[in-house]
Amino acid sequence: DAGVIQSPRHEVTEMGQEVTLRCKPISGHNSLFWYRQTMMRGLELLIYFNNNVPIDDSGMPEDRFSAKMPNASFSTLKIQPSEPRDSAVYFCASSFSVTYGYTFGSGTRLTVV
Amino acid sequence: GQQLNQSPQSMFIQEGEDVSMNCTSSSIFNTWLWYKQDPGEGPVLLIALYKAGELTSNGRLTAQFGITRKDSFLNISASIPSDVGIYFCAGQGGMYSGGGADGLTFGKGTHLIIQP
Secondary structure (H helix, E strand, O other), X not given: OXXXXXXXXXXXXXXXOOEEEEEEOOOOOOEEEEEEEEOOOEEEEEEEEEOOEEEEOOOOOOOOEXXXXXXXXXXXXXXXXXXXXXXXXXXXXXXXXXXXXXXXXXXEEEEEO | OOOEEEXXXXXXXXXXXXXXXXXXXXXXXXXXXXXXXXXXXXXXXEEEEOOOOOEEEEOOEEEEEOOOOXXXXXXXXXXXXXXXXXXXXXXXXXXXXXXXXXXXXXXXXXXXXXXX
16 A cells, blocks of 8 residues: 655745645545644644545635545645745645544645745 | 644653653544654554543553543653654544544644653
């Protein structure tokens, strides 16, 4: 099992540019989560999907953030336009059900300059 | 929204000592989870607790789900250098009616530093 795969591992972009983060969940998992981690705010849930359907996006900070899950094996988190305060580590996690712990990817470290 | 208060924020201990950390919440959780995060990696699940009062062990780790469902603790016995890292508690409110999993609320973490 390859685990949750995120790409890219590191992203440096200029303010105003569009950024797309990618995630491939573990095969067979039906829930997918996007988290953001910063020193100040810790790990924050941005949005999650069950069976490819967005369930709760109340953690998405602004309209500049959007997420999609077109199929069970792929999800994207897009920031457009990006701002320096979006700099953080973004994690994707997947799960089979509430009775199982989540498996996290290795994260994407985003730096917006 | 739900908040988790995790303490202590950091711990400096000697190798071989026991470690104890805890989390409290103003809200009830149905599931408590403890994760460890190493630098440059995502959190890794250590222990999951599903029932109030449950006490679960995983090697040198022991965790308990508080009776009130508003707290949990994690103990590490006889610490070793590889225990260094950030430990997070996380709570989950309940099962989404569609059969999947809800999002987790995380504590701010406990930084564990071990002096040889």
